[in-house]
Amino acid sequence: MNITSKEVKKIIDETVSKTVDELLQQKLIKKKDMNTYQKTEQLLYNYNAFKEVVKDKQEMIEQIENYGLPNISNSVIPMPQDTGYKVTVSEEEKEKSKIAALESSIALTKNYIKIIDNALKTIQDDPYYEVIEKCYFEGKKHSVVANEWLTPIDETTIGRNKNRLVKKLSIYLFSDDVIRELYT
Template identity: 85%
Template sequence: MNITSKEVKKIIGEVVSKTVDELLQQKLIKKKDMNTYQKTEQLLYNYNNFKEVVKDKQEMIEQIKQVGLSKTSCSVIPMPQDNGFRETQTESEKITSKIAALESSISLTKNYIKIIDNALKTIQDDPYYMVIEKCYFEGKKHSAVANEWFTPIDETTIGRNKNRLVKKLSIYLFSDDVIRELYS
């Protein structure tokens, strides 16, 4: 099966759009008219959090498999339903349903992580790639990154190259939006 680069770009665009929608739903990013640069920064700042969420959900699945679902209090009396009879799930069905929802969420988040990883691969050979890791993944300030650099370097150089690389990533992650921004 041969996939053209045009088809790959279309698939990436669709997946990125779904990624952003999911991130908005999970309130990991806000929609306050962010431009593509800001969206890219939000993805980078939250990259490690996405990986932690996957681990946490995998642990939740293991816990459910071992001890079942946590019990809810029975002290509240349920109100009768207006719609007649209601089918109740067995404990086994509730467990299966919860695990399926968690697995679906894990799969979605892993896909988003993979998209970000693929975007990062496009810049990994850049001599200033480490700036992305230090600023976004380790949360360091430009001055700290400049001080840790192999040879003495100015923090404005760090900032300039960070901005350049984020713009490059934003084109990969949000190509359609970048074009809209340029032509609007």
């Protein structure tokens, strides 16, 4: 069975929508009404989770390829007024469709990871770059990072430089929004 581009787009849209809903439910991302600084922080806090999601979805694809889709209960009984014709989709078609949706979601997530990686490269030579890694990727508090510094420094220095670097990243990640924020 050939899948049309319209069907592929629909699968992609549904996958993206479900992924965003999942991330919202798990509080890995928040609803809009965030400024660019807050959006950048959310991306940084969730950076490692995005990489894990890719691995999990790749494992799901392997499971489907090796064992098929999990069996779903057939306990739903059609209602008597249901007289329409139903298109039955083969298990192979269902598997292909699910794999295509997962692959689409993986590609989208990998693209966002790449965008974040490219933004991080723009600040990697900064003497305080390590603050971003420790605070966002390792989840450490400013005081811990300050005490771990080669020559211990004040935690306000950590906070100030973290904020400075996040602002730089936000310009790279959300340049149009930053401009809008400045002029509205």
